[in-house]
Amino acid sequence: MSTRDRIDQQLGAVPTTIARSHIEDVTTRFMATYAVRDVDTRISLFADDAVFEDPAGLRFAGNAVELKGFFTAIAEGFTITFTHEQLIVTGDEALQIANVRVQEGDSEPAHLHLFLHFVFNPDGLITSLRTFFDQGCVS
Template sequence: MTAQGSTGRLLAKLVSSVPATISPADARARIAAYYASYAAGDVAGREALFSDDCLVEDPAGYVVARGAEALHRFFVEGIPPDWSVAFRLDRVAVVGNEAVATTLSVIDAGARGGLENVVTTHFVFDDAGLIRSLRTFFDADSMNDPAPNDPASNDSAPNDPRTH
């Protein structure tokens, strides 16, 4: 989608004038890879997207990792082994070396049940294009139980004839 009219061109020019060492396309690709790594269970691939001196707040204001070693512990120990987490990436806005992404996280917490949660994440990239800072934002008002016929729900399998 392209901004139309002189106001749109002016704002697009303003956004493109912000200094950056990573292209918007590269930022979007790295953000997509970050979210895809959850469904794939690819912790090593997810870790490779971060700088060694990263700072991760999940949620914002709650520091869960400073540096690569703490990040690894968070990714390995932060999600219980009987949980699955997947994200639907809905929107990414990139300005300079920063981006904000809006997603729907779908958590299957095993016996505890499921949760859908709208999450907005602020990414800051370093000059090499690695994630230097990640801050997630969500609150109780953004959380829902998955719909009973939702394939991501733990209530039934997606091709289970009992749900059709």
């Protein structure tokens, strides 16, 4: 067996309840909601008890009400545009790598190299989203 075959076998053994295409669709829709400030669509992608950390370790939401409050505040105060770089899917989890332009009001925008870790439930809803970035990711 080749090394590539072993890697494929290992990846094939990861438990999966939803299709990769669904994860691709949800992460794409998630990113697109920021440019148009569509909080309701963004919230609809999450389970009612979803946990959101931004950045990882700083918890902003643990349910739909808290998510709506956080995302509404972001939509009212910031202009955010995501540019997809790479999506890595393993089982029911995904790591989205993106470049993000963030601007508060008329201030000079910042650019982030952002890593987003999504976990999905069997219904295809996001149950956990943790973002990762540090000072080295901001320009």
